[in-house]
Amino acid sequence: MRKSSSYAASRIKRGAWTPEEDRKLLAYIQLHGHGSWRSLSQKAGLKRCGKSCRLRWRNYLRPDIKRGNFSLHEDQTIIQLHALLGNRWSAIATHLPKRTDNEIKNYWNTHLKKRLAKIGLDPATHKPKAAILGSANGDPKNLSNLSHIAQWESARIQAEARFVKESKLRMHASAPAASLSDEHHQFAPPLVPQCLDILRASAWESLISMSKSSSRSAALIDDTNGQGNVSFGDHHHVHDHGVNMVGQDYGPNFEDPTSDQQLSSLMGYDDATPMSSVPTESMDVYELFGQYCGNEWSESLAALHHNIGSEFEDAWNSLEQIM
DNA sequence: AAGTGCGGCAACCGCAAAAGG
């Protein structure tokens, strides 16, 4: 933010940092550490408030910051963690080494949010927009959606509580106390989000109950595109505007030579694994789900599978057996 | 070339929690 003009008369400088200020701050911290940010400002010969110095250091000057393009894997991580944690940017940042919460927040707001919207997912809930909008009226299918959203939310809250508890325990267990290391703390090796287990388990419960209730009304669900054969390998092609799962827009009638690989990566398969080697069981589940519940649900299933990853194969297989 | 609109992002604001006295 560049508000310096309105604070020109003030003793405290605001607005964009100059290279000279950066150099002073960096030199001081390298020599003395930051200590109290308020006193640092004066000692370093800066006319900035301590808060501004801290922010500058934290978001820009630290040596262990990676800037620039986010990788596909980072995209995936942010999307998954945002589905789990919401706008808890600092928590999300602990899983992305060398990325700041501010950068992740900006990246989400300017890129990822739009990508999700583009492929028809509500960025706030990570669910198909149709399902969210549908909950406004009272038909049974939409009430069912609402129920599943509530289950998701409940699972999310439980997972979050467990996540926070576990993180605190880990912090406590490993705990160096130097002041400078506090800033580095969030760049420790990423914690495995074990709370995903809870979320996954709950998600599968939801899926199973959803599949049971939806199959009864399968005959009523029309097949609007007349195809009905949504499969694992091409479900990302159902979007009209050539947007793949990571939101890259290839324009109308696109042919994206890498999207299968990107998709498999996002779905949790190894990058080197070609789509042809994706287990046929997965295709069967999508196909069956599409057949029983309609393509809309099949797409939801694909999105859900995308969100929770593919490691939970046992549940995946049991879902197939149920169907 | 000049004007306009818009997206990206650095930096600020305000609040809450934690730490210190």
Added chain:
DNA sequence: ACCTTTTGCGGTTGCCGCACT
């Protein structure tokens, strides 16, 4: 136990630069 100061966090602002007309 209470008050003050410091730190952390998420939301928001507004300048810069680019694309478009």
